[in-house]
Amino acid sequence: MPLITLHNIEKIYKTDGAETKALAGVSFSIEKGEFTALMGQSGSGKSTLLHIIGFLDEQSSGTYSFESKISADYGAKEIARVRNERIGFVFQSFNLLAQTSVLENVKLPLLYSKVKKAEWNERACAAIHAVGLSHRVSHESSKLSGGEKQRTAIARVLVMSPALILADEPTGNLDSASGKAVMDILTTLNKEEGHTIIVITHDTNIARYAHRVLTISDGLIVADTQQ
């Protein structure tokens, strides 16, 4: 049973009357526990695709199913719950709350969850420990290094232990050592915890961590290779 299935997904943006087709009929599915890299040039439609998979955007046509339920059947509250419990995002620019501690940042998804408040600190600390930032728990997020920021962002994902982790160029703003550390964490999460991971990248070195590489060009999947 695939975790996600996309069938003939199209996305059309309309600006000032002009139509831009970001996705021109994308179809594929990803099984539970897969580690997939999504590669492509800038403007090829990678991020649009990731946003649709993460329920941050809606397709113009086609069907998308997450955990065997098509996206149209999800209500607004249910989508919020899926984003909270089932899907975790890692962004290129980290997207941490400035002037807020690592702990508070990691606890952010818990605020919107059904997890009991008494468990928040324990869960957040465990997630921070898992990314090796225990010594930075009460540090202000803006004072961390790039690698530490991204690891905080990964801890923020781990705190809810989602089925699917979507990472949009997670190493794009990092030096190679920090990038490697982040990818090692993602690999461990995939191997040991069984998280399904989709990583957007245009770096072939990063794509090597994945089992499968989907190449997208002009809004279409042009290659689907196992490695």
Place this chain on the structure above:
Amino acid sequence: MSPLITLKIAATGLRANKFRSILTILGIVIGITAIMLVMAVGSGANKLILSQVQGIGSNMLVVVPGQEAKGPSQFSMFFIDSLKEPEVKALRSKANVPTAIDVTPWQIVPGSISYKGETFQPTTFGTTEQFAEVMSLNPIDGRFFTEDEVQNRANVAVIGTNVKEELFGSATALEEKVKIKGTLFRVVGILPQKGNMLFFNVDDLVAIPYTSAETYLTGKSYFNEIIVRAENESLVDRTVYDISLTLREIHGITNTDKDDFHIHTQKDLVDRIGLITGIMTALLSSIAAISLIVGGIGIMNIMLVSVTERTREIGLRKAVGATDGNIMGQFLLEAMLLTGIGGILGVLGGALLSFATSLVLSKMLNISWEFTFPLNAALLGIGVSS
């Protein structure tokens, strides 16, 4: 999500933007403080003026010559000589106005007063011995002139403290002779220091018998006003009625539209003054309200900028599971926290400043300025800001 967590999120949001939060709160504080200060000073002034008017007795009424001016073309000067001694006598008659305790006429005597080369420009009234009692002006030194002195056109004068200071300095003034328009008057009493009372300054006052004023100084036999005291407040209307009937009878007036006099009661005066101070307060309040509205628009602007500026944060919160309602709740609560904190600080600041102002005014102007907490302004301020 529990309200407590929403509150925590909102508080975190404000803490993360400390400087902007402080500036916003400052805007609200200034707006509310301004409106409270203005309204407190307005209502303080209102109370002060009303207390002065009420100080002269709620049973008092004033008969004024001429018709009440309802516009420049009807100015009361036309009938200026309609109140003379026969009218005073008629009003004093218990047969005509049984509810009047006393009837005190006065006329203004223009001109200066001098003593041994020192000159002063006083407010001089020619009046009767009852003036002191009616106006609650018992001399602190000496005495007021007597009924006999009024009847005998005696050259006696009672002077205010400023007049005494200017002419005599620290020397004694009693029994000294001062010159008013070339005629010598003997000082028999010094009035207490009272400052402004109604339309004249007691400290600048010189009171002399009206008979003497007529005979030696003005040559005019009519009065500027007749002050009548009714037995009590509830008899004021009856007294007004009796006075009107008496004066119409003497003057042969059948059509009340042609009255050559009009009567002010203290209630009229209070109403008029209340109207004037009310207009002043409304004027000042509207200026303060504008500042509050400008402040409010400022907050709206900041919140709008904040929402636009924080789209990344909103996106992140949605990505980690916030619903639209959560986001809306957070921003509304942030705004409410800002206005709430600003409102409380503004009310405190306004109350404190109003109190300080009342102290300063009391000290500087030597008046009993009463501090009033402008509750309506506080409510208005908080209402508009939230």
